[in-house]
Amino acid sequence: MRVYHSEAHALHAPAFEVFEGGEKIPSFEKPERVAQILAALRAAGHFEILPPEDFGLEPIRAVHDPGYLAFLETAFAEWKRLSVAEETPPLLPATFPPAGLRGRIPAGLLGRAGYYMMDLSAPITAGTWQAALSSAHCALSGAKFISSTHPLQESASPLHPLSAFALCRPPGHHAGRAWGGGYCYINNAAVAAHWLTRFGRVAVLDVDYHAGNGTQDIFYERADVLTLSIHADPDDEYPYFSGYPEETGAGAGLGYHHNFVLPAGAEDRLYLETLERALERLVAYQPAFLVVSAGMDIYSEDPLGKIRVSTAGIAAIGRRIAALRLPTLIVMEGGYATDALGRNVMAFLEAFL
Ligand code: SP5
Ligand code: ZN
Numbered sequence: 001m002r003v004y005h006s007e008a009h010a011l012h013a014p015a016f017e018v019f020e021g022g023e024k025i026p027s028f029e030k031p032e033r034v035a036q037i038l039a040a041l042r043a044a045g046h047f048e049i050l051p052p053e054d055f056g057l058e059p060i061r062a063v064h065d066p067g068y069l070a071f072l073e074t075a076f077a078e079w080k081r082l083s084v085a086e087e088t089p090p091l092l093p094a095t096f097p098p099a100g101l102r103g104r105i106p107a108g109l110l111g112r113a114g115y116y117m118m119d120l121s122a123p124i125t126a127g128t129w130q131a132a133l134s135s136a137h138c139a140l141s142g143a144k145f146i147s148s149t150h151p152l153q154e155s156a157s158p159l160h161p162l163s164a165f166a167l168c169r170p171p172g173h174h175a176g177r178a179w180g181g182g183y184c185y186i187n188n189a190a191v192a193a194h195w196l197t198r199f200g201r202v203a204v205l206d207v208d209y210h211a212g213n214g215t216q217d218i219f220y221e222r223a224d225v226l227t228l229s230i231h232a233d234p235d236d237e238y239p240y241f242s243g244y245p246e247e248t249g250a251g252a253g254l255g256y257h258h259n260f261v262l263p264a265g266a267e268d269r270l271y272l273e274t275l276e277r278a279l280e281r282l283v284a285y286q287p288a289f290l291v292v293s294a295g296m297d298i299y300s301e302d303p304l305g306k307i308r309v310s311t312a313g314i315a316a317i318g319r320r321i322a323a324l325r326l327p328t329l330i331v332m333e334g335g336y337a338t339d340a341l342g343r344n345v346m347a348f349l350e351a352f353l
Contacts, residue, residue: 001046001047001048001163001164001165001349001352001353002047002048002050002142002145002164002165003041003047003048003049003050003164003165003166003167004050004051004052004137004138004139004141004142004145004164004165004166004167005034005038005049005050005051005052005138005167006051006052006134006135006137006138008127008130008131008133008134009031009034009131009134009135009169009170010031010034010127010131011126011127011128011130011131012031012125012127012128012130012131012132012169012170013027013030013031013125013127014027014029014090014123014125014128015027015090016090016123017029017120017121017122017123017183018092018120018121027121027183028183028303028304028336029121029169029170029171029183029334029336030338031169032338033169033335033336033338033341034167034169036338036339036341036342037167037332037341037342037345038167039342040341040342040343040345040346041342041345041346044346046353047165050141052134052137052138052140052141053137053140053141053144054137055136055137055140055141057069057133059136059140059191059194059195060133060136060186060191062191062194062195063177063187063190063191063194063218064175064177064178064186064187064191065177065178067105067116067178068116068177068178068179068180071112071113071116072116072124072128072129072132072180072185072186073129075091075109075112075113075124076088076091076124076125076126076128076129078109079091079109079124080126082109088126090123090124090125091109091113091123091124091125092113092117092120092123092124093110093113093114093117094110094114094120095110095111095114096114096117096118097114097115102115116178116179116180117179117180117181118174118176118179118180118181118182118239119181119182119238121181121182121183122174122180122181122182122183122184122185124185128170128185129185131169131170132170132185132186133186135168135169135170135171135172135186135188136168136172136186136188136191138166138167138168138188139166139168139172139188139189139191139192139329139331140191140192140195141164141166142164142165142166142192142329142330142331143192143193143195143196143289143291143329144195145162145164146161146162146163146164146196146289146327146328146329147196147199147289147327148162161325161326161327161328162327162328163322163327163328163329163330163352164328164329164330165330165332165345165349165352166188166192166329166330166331166332167332168188168331168332168333169332170183170184170185171183171184171188171208171295171332171333171334172184172185172186172187172188172189172190172191172214172293172331172333173187173189173190173206173208173210173212173213173214173215173293173295173333174210174212174213174214174239175187175190175214176213176214176217176218177217177218179214179217180214181239182210182213182214182238182239183334184214187214187215187218188331189204189206189212189215189291189292189293189329189331189333190204190214190215190218190219192291192329192331193215193219193225193289193291194218194225196288196289196291196329197224197225199288199289200287200288200289201224201225201226201285201286201287201288201289202224202225202226202287202288202289202290202291203225203226203227203228203282203285203287203289203290203291203326204219204225204226204227204228204290204291204292204293205228205229205230205278205282205290205291205292205293205321206227206228206229206230206231206292206293206295206333207230207275207292207293207294207295207298207317208229208231208293208294208295208297208298208333208334209231209232209237209295209297209298209302209304209305209307209334210231210232210237210238210239210243210295210297210334211229211231211232211234211239211242211243211259212227212229212231212243212293212333213239213241213242213243215227215229215293216229216242216243216247216257216259217242219253219256219257220249220250220253220257221249221250221251221252221253222252222253222256223249223252223253223255223256225256226256226257226281226282226285226287227256227257227258228257228258228260228278228281228282229243229258229259229260229293230260230262230271230274230275230278231243231259231260231261231262232261232262232264232305232306232307233261233262233263233264234261236264237264237306242259243259243261244259244261245258245259245260245261247259256285258278258281260274260277260278262274262307264306264307265306265307265308266307266308266309267300267308267309267310267313268309268310268312268313268316271298271307271309271313271317272313272316272317272320275317275320275321276320279320279321279324282324283324287326288326288327289326289327289328289329290321290324290326290327290328290329291328291329291331292321292328292329292330292331293331293333294330294331294332294333294345294348295333295334295335296314296334296335296337296340296341296344296345296348297334297335297336297337298314299311299314299335299337299340299344301337301340302335302336302337303336303337304334304336305336311340311343311344311347312347314344314347314348315347315348315350315351317348318347318348318349318350318351318352319350319351321351322351322352323351328352330348330349330352332345
């Protein structure tokens with residue numbers, strides 16, 4: 001199986017995030033996550049680890065707001081110019097627009113940071129933009145590879161549906177069209193899914209513990225990308241402000257988004273039953289491609305999650321999705337039980353080999 005990975009991920013290594021209670025803690029989303037996954041993939045042997053191709057900015061601009069992208073690209077340099085400290089700290093806003101007060105975009109940097117970021121878990125450091133860009137290019141590289149089975153592509157040889165794993169870091173599914181947050185800056189899965197729509201209908205299935213609010217935002221009014229997310233109840237869990245079952249799309253996209261909410265403590269059996277409900281929607285849509293936002297924070301021992309899926313359960317989820325026999329791009333999202341991350345990713349990927 002092809003794996004797309006860039007060493008540039010390590011350029012993004014924020015020293016802290018701000019947790020509940022305002023506690024400054026070491027960021028759960030750290031470079032060691034990728035090291036653990038790579039070690040497991042290398043030990044397993046049957047993975048071809050490749051650097052991403054440079055797709056430039058065009059396919060990213062296709063799903064993100066240009067002002068937001070310009071902010072991400074230039075914010076740290078501007079922050080550094082303003083900073084008097086010897087070592088410039090990460091850029092992190094502390095003031096956010098209240099509901100209904102997203103009027104003019106403030107000219108000053110901190111105002112723009114509050115405008116574009118939804119929380120205190122996505123600080124912008126010197127290497128954030130480059131890492132986020134390389135992460136999106138991993139997803140695009142995987143998308144390009146799995147699309148090579150499509151009849152519109154010259155190299156079509158549709159014996160087996162192709163699959164690829166984009167080892168994206170930073171993750172992406174909490175990044176909306178014009179905002180970031182939740183460790184996410186560029187929505188890698190959304191960038192890849194949009195890129196694939198040139199060849200046909202695309203389904204995005206988000207199995208990360210947290211609702212894929214960014215992906216929901218990006219495709220909410222579109223019928224050419226079906227978005228499905230299975231996650232913890234946003235009444236009690238991040239990202240709080242979307243991910244509810246009654247949110248089913250709008251305009252042309254009405255009926256093309258579905259949220260599946262699980263209670264705290266949900267185990268393998270309930271997860272897999274819920275997955276069946278989501279897959280009914282997916283199969284009925286008859287997509288040409290599948291993009292999976294693969295967060296491993298559904299794992300029972302995850303420090304952020306309260307869903308209790310076992311490693312065997314994660315393998316069963318992978319088997320069920322692989323049984324769809326669709327060209328599938330698996331995009332890394334969350335997962336913070338770092339020691340178990342390698343074997344959980346392996347468990348998920350096994351059925352796609
Ligand atoms: C990509 C991804 O998984 N992002 C998740 C960001 C979650 N940030 C908010 C964390 C809130 C944790 N609340 C649970 C407390 C456990 N003691
Ligand atoms: Zn998550």
